[in-house]
Amino acid sequence: AQKVTQAQTEISVVEKEDVTLDCVYETRDTTYYLFWYKQPPSGELVFLIRRNSFDEQNEISGRYSWNFQKSTSSFNFTITASQVVDSAVYFCALSEAGGYSTLTFGKGTMLLVSP
């Protein structure tokens, strides 16, 4: 069975600080996909990134970066120079490859960025 653990329930930072959201996953499959979604206070789920298990290259998109390490089964998310608009709940999710796979979500990390 697959499992996603986001050990940080809530993180508070001040604007311009860097912050890392941790994600640890468990799966028996060798092929799988990892995701991050953002849920702002308005409630919608916003897709941020998808990585497959064969691509361990780190990715950077503006102030966002992701560190995927299969050796530690982690897919951590860093926001550089955080802004108030980054305040949201962030979900890490896992899907195993196959015909009818679905997302298994972590419990989410609430990020509060204060001015």
Added chain:
Amino acid sequence: DTAVSQTPKYLVTQMGNDKSIKCEQNLGHDTMYWYKQDSKKFLKIMFSYNNKELIINETVPNRFSPKSPDKAHLNLHINSLELGDSAVYFCASSPLPGQGAQLFDTIYFGEGSWLTVV
């Protein structure tokens, strides 16, 4: 254009009532889903349909009955609503094809439907 749209966005209803949430996607995807987010923000799959056929039912009570009239629509009907059904229900779709291992693409979510049972 909204890719995955759900109606209504907010719904307040009394215990025992029957209600439906509608979902439509204009992305041409084959697979649609219903996810439930509880009061602790935990998101969990409820159902998955592929080309109008039910493929995943995650031990959801029989009071919940999804209906897919065509592959662009997946509606959720709930009978005899209970207080514990209060949650946010997210519809989603993906281009995940049918049988066989294929590259998994992104799941696109609707904006959510806030259901409050009083």
